[in-house]
Amino acid sequence: MTSENVDNEVLKLSLSHPSATFSAKYVPFSPHEPMNESYSLDEIIYRSKDGKLLDVQHDMDALKKFDGKYWKDLFDSRLGKNTWPYGSGVWSKKEWVLPEIDNEDVVSAFEGNTNLFWAERFGKEILGMNDLWVKQCGISHTGSFKDLGMTVLVSQANRMRKLKKNLIGVGCASTGDTSAALSAYCAAAGIPAIIFLPANKISIAQLVQPIANGAIVLSLDTDFDGCMRLIREVTECLPIYLANSLNSLRLEGQKTAAIEICQQFDWKAPDWVIVPGGNLGNVYALYKGFLMCRELGLTDSIPRLVCAQAANANPLYLYYKSGWNEFLPVKASPTFASAIQIGDPVSIERAVYALRNSDGIVEEATEEELMDASAQADLTGMFTRPHTGVALSALKKLRQRGVIASTDRTVVVSTANGLKFTQSKIAYHSKELPELQCKFANSPVEVKADLESVMDVLKSRLPSLQKKNSAS
Numbered sequence: 001m002t003s004e005n006v007d008n009e010v011l012k013l014s015l016s017h018p019s020a021t022f023s024a025k026y027v028p029f030s031p032h033e034p035m036n037e038s039y040s041l042d043e044i045i046y047r048s049k050d051g052k053l054l055d056v057q058h059d060m061d062a063l064k065k066f067d068g069k070y071w072k073d074l075f076d077s078r079l080g081k082n083t084w085p086y087g088s089g090v091w092s093k094k095e096w097v098l099p100e101i102d103n104e105d106v107v108s109a110f111e112g113n114t115n116l117f118w119a120e121r122f123g124k125e126i127l128g129m130n131d132l133w134v135k136q137c138g139i140s141h142t143g144s145f146k147d148l149g150m151t152v153l154v155s156q157a158n159r160m161r162k163l164k165k166n167l168i169g170v171g172c173a174s175t176g177d178t179s180a181a182l183s184a185y186c187a188a189a190g191i192p193a194i195i196f197l198p199a200n201k202i203s204i205a206q207l208v209q210p211i212a213n214g215a216i217v218l219s220l221d222t223d224f225d226g227c228m229r230l231i232r233e234v235t236e237c238l239p240i241y242l243a244n245s246l247n248s249l250r251l252e253g254q255k256t257a258a259i260e261i262c263q264q265f266d267w268k269a270p271d272w273v274i275v276p277g278g279n280l281g282n283v284y285a286l287y288k289g290f291l292m293c294r295e296l297g298l299t300d301s302i303p304r305l306v307c308a309q310a311a312n313a314n315p316l317y318l319y320y321k322s323g324w325n326e327f328l329p330v331k332a333s334p335t336f337a338s339a340i341q342i343g344d345p346v347s348i349e350r351a352v353y354a355l356r357n358s359d360g361i362v363e364e365a366t367e368e369e370l371m372d373a374s375a376q377a378d379l380t381g382m383f384t385r386p387h388t389g390v391a392l393s394a395l396k397k398l399r400q401r402g403v404i405a406s407t408d409r410t411v412v413v414s415t416a417n418g419l420k421f422t423q424s425k426i427a428y429h430s431k432e433l434p435e436l437q438c439k440f441a442n443s444p445v446e447v448k449a450d451l452e453s454v455m456d457v458l459k460s461r462l463p464s465l466q467k468k469n470s471a472s
């Protein structure tokens with residue numbers, strides 16, 4: 001068989017694949033003492049009988065009937081294709097995500113398949129590393145990793161509406177990215193979206209997204225944790241489906257970022273993965289993706305995970321520093337990384353489980369550290385959000401302490417697009433942040449429009465021109 005024939009065979013297999021033989025259900029998130037309690041994914045339920053978080057459990061025995069090579073070939077065969085819905089980075093892993101949904105019920109914007117950027121200059125010049133990568137999850141339909149989870153959640157909501165479940169809309173509390181993703185996917189499916197935002201705490205670019213997509217947007221005089229409490233109350237008294245990561249369906253989509261990272265390294269897991277943490281669903285989602293790859297024979301290791309928090313909103317960091325002794329929610333203070341200004345994270349147990357089982361680490365970054373790291377990364381060709389700055393500054397600290405070695409293959413997850421956060425970048429580069437030094441600011445030079453003035457500026461700014469001048 002030629003390689004083209006093999007490809008065609010794999011593609012045929014994937015299209016005729018009996019996905020109905022695979023299944024998934026909700027179980028209580030109770031990894032240490034598994035419980036005899038489960039629910040269909042068609043039920044509207046977020047907690048177990050005794051109030052535990054839920055987890056989506058796949059029929060691993062059914063998945064294991066196929067070996068690692070089968071899954072790698074199948075997933076690779078779907079890359080770059082337009083076949084509905086497998087051209088999406090999430091739905092290309094459908095059997096591991098939401099195996100029982102009909103393809104026509106899927107609501108997708110062909111999310112995922114995002115670039116893994118080789119951060120060559122940042123790695124070599126700033127950190128003395130040659131194997132540093134940034135997973136650009138923000139190069140996506142609504143500009144953040146939330147699209148990965150939302151395509152799954154809204155698809156399931158779409159299916160439930162067709163099954164005539166009583167569901168009048170889908171709602172979330174948000175610091176700006178979950179709301180953007182929810183509004184776009186709901187608008188695509190024609191489902192009402194209800195958004196609770198903390199007033200004046202999200203960027204204009206984030207705010208305009210649900211407005212433009214026609215969502216019902218409530219701007220509330222509280223913080224994210226207050227919005228989260230309210231949406232939970234509202235979804236208890238109205239048939240509105242909850243779209244925050246408390247709903248474990250979201251994490252099934254988000255875990256595909258981990259599978260994709262392995263795929264992009266030709267089915268090898270990296271040594272380290274660093275992710276900014278807020279409500280703490282994503283660090284668990286990534287862990288789950290890496291674990292499934294290992295358990296199903298696609299990779300032979302899982303990376304050590306680092307969860308990075310803003311020092312102004314650091315309940316997980318404090319818990320880690322206490323030796324996982326006592327968890328205390330905090331009142332999160334304002335941070336430039338406003339999407340992770342969260343003091344009482346919903347997925348705390350999930351995050352701790354992921355970190356402990358991956359020999360993980362928690363780090364924090366001050367406002368100065370995170371803004372500087374973000375600016376430094378931009379100076380090497382990226383365009384990062386302050387949240388990526390949090391992760392990069394954790395990386396800098398771990399390099400300085402020698403925890404991460406110069407040759408370790410390391411992936412920093414950039415969770416969202418820098419274009420959503422231009423206000424704080426402009427303020428940084430204009431040195432309008434009195435509490436920060438803004439060491440890497442690059443302000444535009446106001447200059448008279450004549451050749452002499454322009455040449456003066458260029459001579460002062462371009463080192464090669466200065467050398468030429470002193471030689472002549």
Ligand SMILES: Cc1ncc(COP(=O)(O)O)c(C=O)c1O
Nearest residue numbers: 277278279280281282339415416
């Ligand atoms: C841009 C961005 N990065 C990171 C996070 C943190 O993800 P998680 O809440 O899953 O910890 C969020 C949202 O919380 C976010 O919007």
Ligand SMILES: N[C@@H](CCOP(=O)(O)O)C(=O)O
Nearest residue numbers: 174175176177178244245279
């Ligand atoms: N950063 C998030 C906060 C909510 O997190 P979720 O994953 O639980 O929806 C946002 O953008 O709203």
